[in-house]
Amino acid sequence: MIRHPEQLAPSLASGSAAAGRLMSTDVIVAILLLAASISPLAAQVTTAPTLGPAPTLVLPAVERAVLPNGITLLVSRNAEVPIVEGRLIIDGGARLQGVAPGLASLAAGALMEGAGGRTGVQLAEEIDLLGARIGAGASWENFTVSVRAPKRTIDPALSLMADVALRPNFASADVKRLRDLRLVGFLTARDRPGSVASKVFYRNVFPAGHPFHGEIVGDSASVATFDSAAVRRLWSSAIDPHRATFIVTGDVTLAEARAWVTKHFGNWIAPVHPPTKPAIATIAAPPHPSTRVVLVDKPGAAQSVIWIGAPGASRTSPDYPAIELMNTILGGSFSSRLNDFLREQLGYTYGANSRFEWSPVPGAFIASAQVRTNVTDSSLAVFFREFKRIQTEPITATELERGKAYIVLGALDNYETAGQVAGAISSSVMFGRPLAAISREYAKIELLTTAEVQRAADDYFDPARMTVVVVGDLAKIRAGIEKLNLGPVEVQTY
Amino acid sequence: MTRPSTLDHYGVSTLIRSPWRLAGALLALGGLSRLPAQVVHVPVTVDTLPNGLRVLIHEDQSSPIVTVNTWFDVGSANEIPGRTGLAHLFEHLMFMGSQHAPYPQFDRLLEAAGANNNASTANDRTDYFEAGPVHALPLMLWLDADRMGWFLPVMDAKKVDAQRDIVKNERRESVENQPYGLVEDYEPGMLFPPGHPYSWPVIGSMADLSAASLEDVRDFFRHYYAPDNAVIAVVGAVRRDSVLKLISTYFGAIPRGPGVTHPTPSQPRLAADTMVTLEDRVQVPQLTYDFESVRAWAPDDEALKVASYILTGAKNSRLTQRLVYVDQSASQVSAFANDEHLAGYFEILTRARPGHGLPELQAAIDAELQRLAKDGPTEREMQQARNSMESRILGGMETIQGKANRLNQYYIETGNPDGFQKDIDRLRAVTATDVQRVVRQYLLGPRAIISVVPIGKAATPGVAAQRRVVP
Numbered sequence: 001m002i003r004h005p006e007q008l009a010p011s012l013a014s015g016s017a018a019a020g021r022l023m024s025t026d027v028i029v030a031i032l033l034l035a036a037s038i039s040p041l042a043a044q045v046t047t048a049p050t051l052g053p054a055p056t057l058v059l060p061a062v063e064r065a066v067l068p069n070g071i072t073l074l075v076s077r078n079a080e081v082p083i084v085e086g087r088l089i090i091d092g093g094a095r096l097q098g099v100a101p102g103l104a105s106l107a108a109g110a111l112m113e114g115a116g117g118r119t120g121v122q123l124a125e126e127i128d129l130l131g132a133r134i135g136a137g138a139s140w141e142n143f144t145v146s147v148r149a150p151k152r153t154i155d156p157a158l159s160l161m162a163d164v165a166l167r168p169n170f171a172s173a174d175v176k177r178l179r180d181l182r183l184v185g186f187l188t189a190r191d192r193p194g195s196v197a198s199k200v201f202y203r204n205v206f207p208a209g210h211p212f213h214g215e216i217v218g219d220s221a222s223v224a225t226f227d228s229a230a231v232r233r234l235w236s237s238a239i240d241p242h243r244a245t246f247i248v249t250g251d252v253t254l255a256e257a258r259a260w261v262t263k264h265f266g267n268w269i270a271p272v273h274p275p276t277k278p279a280i281a282t283i284a285a286p287p288h289p290s291t292r293v294v295l296v297d298k299p300g301a302a303q304s305v306i307w308i309g310a311p312g313a314s315r316t317s318p319d320y321p322a323i324e325l326m327n328t329i330l331g332g333s334f335s336s337r338l339n340d341f342l343r344e345q346l347g348y349t350y351g352a353n354s355r356f357e358w359s360p361v362p363g364a365f366i367a368s369a370q371v372r373t374n375v376t377d378s379s380l381a382v383f384f385r386e387f388k389r390i391q392t393e394p395i396t397a398t399e400l401e402r403g404k405a406y407i408v409l410g411a412l413d414n415y416e417t418a419g420q421v422a423g424a425i426s427s428s429v430m431f432g433r434p435l436a437a438i439s440r441e442y443a444k445i446e447l448l449t450t451a452e453v454q455r456a457a458d459d460y461f462d463p464a465r466m467t468v469v470v471v472g473d474l475a476k477i478r479a480g481i482e483k484l485n486l487g488p489v490e491v492q493t494y
Numbered sequence: 495m496t497r498p499s500t501l502d503h504y505g506v507s508t509l510i511r512s513p514w515r516l517a518g519a520l521l522a523l524g525g526l527s528r529l530p531a532q533v534v535h536v537p538v539t540v541d542t543l544p545n546g547l548r549v550l551i552h553e554d555q556s557s558p559i560v561t562v563n564t565w566f567d568v569g570s571a572n573e574i575p576g577r578t579g580l581a582h583l584f585e586h587l588m589f590m591g592s593q594h595a596p597y598p599q600f601d602r603l604l605e606a607a608g609a610n611n612n613a614s615t616a617n618d619r620t621d622y623f624e625a626g627p628v629h630a631l632p633l634m635l636w637l638d639a640d641r642m643g644w645f646l647p648v649m650d651a652k653k654v655d656a657q658r659d660i661v662k663n664e665r666r667e668s669v670e671n672q673p674y675g676l677v678e679d680y681e682p683g684m685l686f687p688p689g690h691p692y693s694w695p696v697i698g699s700m701a702d703l704s705a706a707s708l709e710d711v712r713d714f715f716r717h718y719y720a721p722d723n724a725v726i727a728v729v730g731a732v733r734r735d736s737v738l739k740l741i742s743t744y745f746g747a748i749p750r751g752p753g754v755t756h757p758t759p760s761q762p763r764l765a766a767d768t769m770v771t772l773e774d775r776v777q778v779p780q781l782t783y784d785f786e787s788v789r790a791w792a793p794d795d796e797a798l799k800v801a802s803y804i805l806t807g808a809k810n811s812r813l814t815q816r817l818v819y820v821d822q823s824a825s826q827v828s829a830f831a832n833d834e835h836l837a838g839y840f841e842i843l844t845r846a847r848p849g850h851g852l853p854e855l856q857a858a859i860d861a862e863l864q865r866l867a868k869d870g871p872t873e874r875e876m877q878q879a880r881n882s883m884e885s886r887i888l889g890g891m892e893t894i895q896g897k898a899n900r901l902n903q904y905y906i907e908t909g910n911p912d913g914f915q916k917d918i919d920r921l922r923a924v925t926a927t928d929v930q931r932v933v934r935q936y937l938l939g940p941r942a943i944i945s946v947v948p949i950g951k952a953a954t955p956g957v958a959a960q961r962r963v964v965p
Contacts, residue, residue, distance in 0.1 A: 002612055002613065002614045003585060003586060003589065003612050003613040003614070004612065044594075044643065044644070044747045045594075045636060045639070045743060045744055046593075046594045047594065048594075048595065048599075048603060048633060048636055048637075049632035049633055049636050051607060051629050051630060051632060051633060052629045053629060054607075054608065054627050054629045054630075055558030055559075055627050055628055055629060055731075056558075078556075080556045081888070081891065081892050083888070083889075083892065120809055120819075121809050121810040121815055121819060122810070123809075124808045124809035124810050125808065125809075125810040125874075125878055127808075128807070128808050128878045128879075128881060128882035129874075129877060129878045129881055129882075130881065131881040131882060131884060131885030132885070133885075150885060150888070177819070177822060180822075180847075181818075181825055181847075184778070184825045184847055184848065185825070187777045187778070187848065188673075188776070188777055188778060188825075188845070190777060191673035191775060191776045191777055192672075192673055193671060298775075300775070301671055302666040302670035302671045303663070303666045303667065303670075303671045333605055334601050334605070334610075335598065335601045335602050335605050340598075343660055343663075344598065344656070344660075347655075347656055347659030347660055347663070348663070349660075349663050350660060350663040350664040350666075350667050370663070370666070370667050370671065371663075372662075372663060372666065398602075398606075401606065402602065402605050402606040405605065405606050405607060405608040406605045406606075406608060406610075408608065409607065409608020409609075409626065409627045409630075410608045410609070410610065410626065412557065412558060412559050412608070412626070412627050413557065413559045413625060413626065413893075413894075415557070416556075416557050416559065416892070416893050416894070417892045417893055418892075419892075
């Protein structure tokens with residue numbers, strides 16, 4: 001049992017970013033001075049200590065090289081632990097799947113089901129014998145094949161990774177088994193009210209044809225039609241060293257990384273006729289003309305799952321720092337207004353939060369909570385009261401400063417491990433923002449004013465144009481929700 | 495329920511240092527595919543304040559961050575029947591303010607310093623942590639000290655009621671409104687006899703949560719939340735001397751507790767299979783097998799962990815390969831060697847693919863366990879398990895939070911906080927014969943079997959229908 005669900009501090013560099021370097025001599029001195037100033041024999045200390053100067057956030061340095069076959073190499077060294085992380089990022093991802101939702105994700109999964117003539121089972125055995133991990137996945141932006149290994153086995157691990165990325169088997173039986181397991185996954189997702197709320201939310205907030213309308217894993221109607229030929233076609237249209245970035249972090253130098261990547265990926269030849277790479281679909285996703293409520297029945301449910309939101313903002317928006325700070329105060333930290341009211345003051349939920357999903361095209365703004373059935377309507381009222389309040393009332397100076405510290409100083413432990421740094425660099429590649437630019441965004445956060453935060457609330461969400469999804473026991477909650485007059489109410493099935 | 499409360503006051507004097515002596519023996523290793531040996535070592539000091547508070551410090555200057563991780567030697571095992579869930583409810587109350595840091599200062603002050611925090615409760619311990627920029631260390635320690643020393647003056651029934659509601663919501667989220675969540679309610683009672691400290695779930699029952707009173711909370715605090723029942727690990731860009739000064743200043747005046755007597759039940763053994771079939775709002779059936787095993791660090795503990803890897807740790811593991819790849823009767827299967835402080839149990843959990851039933855899965859699992867017991871694992875399987883599991887132990891050393899947690903765990907379980915190498919050594923020492931033996935000894939006998947089936951399907955032929963429970 002944990003005290004509260006993780007309230008993730010926003011990380012500017014990624015969804016789960018990565019390593020400030022040490023500067024801490026002055027910090028140590030400050031602590032020593034502070035300690036010395038208090039008598040060690042004090043009976044009790046009745047006031048909170050005054051803290052010394054905060055450490056400075058310094059994002060990890062990244063070195064860059066381009067290999068002869070076109071691969072861009074990005075290396076960040078941190079030799080504290082003898083572990084090396086690698087990420088092969090291939091631009092394209094689910095944009096390449098056209099009208100076959102879930103195909104890119106299935107192809108990425110199928111990479112791990114056999115490569116270089118080994119079956120998936122043999123591959124897993126060899127990876128574990130090296131004490132390594134290899135994984136593959138797809139996003140709307142790109143494909144990622146990742147490796148993590150102790151430095152002493154990174155060379156053979158990279159050899160296996162090259163087989164996975166460049167020489168997958170895509171055997172028919174393997175693709176079929178993986179496909180069928182995904183179909184089981186769609187079936188069992190119906191049992192989880194949170195999954196149902198998520199699926200219904202996206203399909204209502206983003207129009208058909210928009211990448212975020214469905215899930216990256218697709219849906220059962222689409223996925224049921226896939227076979228190894230489809231997967232193979234997609235992968236051969238994706239794989240091109242000119243679209244590839246290879247990130248290596250951890251106990252590694254640029255020279256070592258260059259030698260390893262050249263050895264295992266240097267023979268990867270660019271196709272003579274590079275396949276076209278469509279830009280991510282930019283179907284307009286305007287917010288709904290008015291707030292509306294979508295209900296999904298879950299008879300007997302002990303709680304109602306609430307998702308409220310609308311299309312949000314692009315990660316490339318110049319207002320990104322202000323939006324993140326605004327959201328931290330609204331629902332992005334334990335002390336945020338949504339969690340404070342809905343959990344701490346009212347006891348309606350185990351945790352309430354809000355977030356902006358960041359991507360090069362505007363993702364969703366989402367506020368959510370699971371609440372006790374008999375306070376579903378009251379909880380919705382609190383959500384909307386807080387949406388309105390953050391737009392109409394200035395935030396307090398205390399909230400402003402707390403939010404800034406929580407984001408900027410909180411980022412210090414986002415860059416601790418090789419994996420975190422690799423993740424941060426990977427996001428920076430996806431967003432076209434080098435870590436230096438991300439440092440400037442942190443600096444910008446420290447300068448934001450109350451008015452700028454309020455303007456972000458005004459500009460980037462509109463309580464009058466929200467989509468509200470509630471999954472719960474409709475016999476008990478429907479009447480109360482209708483009385484709120486949030487907007488038209490409809491019942492959907494999933 | 496009342497507990498003795500002797501609040502003798504102990505003054506602060508000097509710190510007693512008991513540095514841990516490290517013995518790192520380099521193992522001579524052979525075998526082509528064995529990972530090259532390396533000895534891992536996390537330099538850590540152990541100090542004890544006169545009031546009994548134990549302090550573990552590990553300096554890691556690689557990032558300007560720090561974490562304070564406090565383990566109280568109390569968990570749901572210390573509860574009494576009728577008050578299940580109290581340890582965890584109490585954990586929530588530790589954030590409701592103390593005399594000099596009234597609610598909601600704890601979270602507000604930490605966030606304003608860029609730090610985060612959380613806590614967790616298990617069978618045998620309750621863990622609290624803060625993490626963030628290193629300049630926030632004095633604040634983290636002061637807040638922790640104030641709630642360890644000056645919690646009672648500001649605790650009231652209103653706060654208990656508020657967190658009681660939140661904990662009930664947490665229970666709804668993880669049990670009542672979670673598919674298959676009911677298993678958590680039944681598993682402890684099937685594995686452990688009535689009265690055994692593990693025979694109820696950590697989250698507790700709704701009825702017991704409703705029954706917990708302000709006086710229960712106060713008694714719980716007086717009994718268990720004393721400096722001599724806690725260990726604080728500080729890990730990060732710090733210097734030991736300054737950390738000890740801060741801790742002495744903030745915690746030194748807190749008196750010792752009355753002393754805690756922990757339950758010491760023996761490891762129970764099931765005499766025969768016990769079975770329950772639960773109906774739930776689910777699409778596919780799920781099967782849980784639970785065997786009695788051994789407590790943490792018992793001689794067979796590590797061999798059982800290796801067995802769990804050989805059964806389901808990778809795609810080529812026995813049960814995964816059989817159920818997911820060959821028979822294709824299951825969408826997933828996983829095995830866990832749960833080793834708690836007082837007892838252990840070995841769990842196998844699988845979910846059927848549509849069109850396949852639990853009897854088929856059960857027969858396949860039984861056959862694979864028999865095969866492993868008969869022939870034992872191959873040397874290659876053993877090497878794979880060792881290398882993969884060793885890599886996982888090393889992964890726990892990458893972050894200050896990972897290290898702080900492990901230092902506390904190793905210290906409380908074994909008396910030596912730098913237990914990383916010992917953990918690796920005992921892993922490397924497990925042989926194929928050991929694995930074969932523990933499979934025979936623990937995984938072929940009586941078990942608790944929990945089936946979860948879609949509503950209306952409890953009468954499926956072959957599925958034991960001892961009890962039919964609908965949430």
